[in-house]
Amino acid sequence: MTAADELxxxxxxxxxxxxxxxxxxxxPVLGGLVGRSAEWVKAVETSRLQTPRLPMLIRIAQVLGVNDLADLTGEQRMLLSYTKSAHEALPKISEALTSYPIDLRDTEPVPAADLAARVRQAWDLWHGVRNQRTAIAVVLPGLLHDARVSARLLDGVERRRALRALAEIYHLAQLFLSFQPVPELIHLTGDRAMQADRLRLASMPSATRRSFHLIETARAYSLRNEHVATVHLLKNAYDESPDTIRFNLFARSIVLELSEAGGATIRDDVLDLKEKLGLSAA
Known part of the structure; x- marks a missing residue:
């Protein structure tokens, strides 16, 4: 029996x-590779959640080595909705991602403000030109090098700003790599973007600031209806500073909302948060 017959x-x-x-x-492995939890994967596989949207289907297909989206969806109209062809600049970007500056004794870091300005220009390129991969490939290697150096050599607020720029650069690299036959590099850029953001968060001196940052990140995920990520971030915010989240209006309102309409996948975690925030009687 073939896979097509079985499916x-x-x-x-x-x-x-x-x-x-x-x-x-x-x-857990699949969830980690596509930025979701094991519970989310189970909910999708058992049809408790609706079919993921096209960008997520593409990520799942890349991770699982499925070349035809119709094999995942069963819908022939989605036959090969993406291409596996490689951009001519892929080798250069791959080398930039997998090489790392080691000897920094005579190296001066690029100021964080300059990095931020160059990252904004790179995003403008991505959104503003027709051949965005070709355009971004010109600036990406230099950006990666300079941001990595600055993240290592700068201190305090400047280092946090450099780490923020580095996380955005990895996101840009991930966009460049998307729909190309390098799933291992797509995973690498995603992991390094999250690592840069975690380092930036860990370097914040105040538990209140760390908690507030996590709450604001949860707000962004909630706007995209990504409930699992929203609840995960709110739980981390509570661990950082219970008082900060208890008195945050967004956190309180979204916990109440998700306790009523969030679904079975997150129910236990939401009810736990609801109890911790003193909302059980609400």
């Missing part, structure tokens, strides 16, 4: 489970 008539969730198991991958 005939099955929904998207069961198809994802089939290819995940064929790849020898656990739910």
């Amino acid at each position: 005939a008539g099955k929904p998207c969730g069961e198809r994802i489970k089939f290819f995940r198991e064929r790849a020898g991958m656990s739910r």
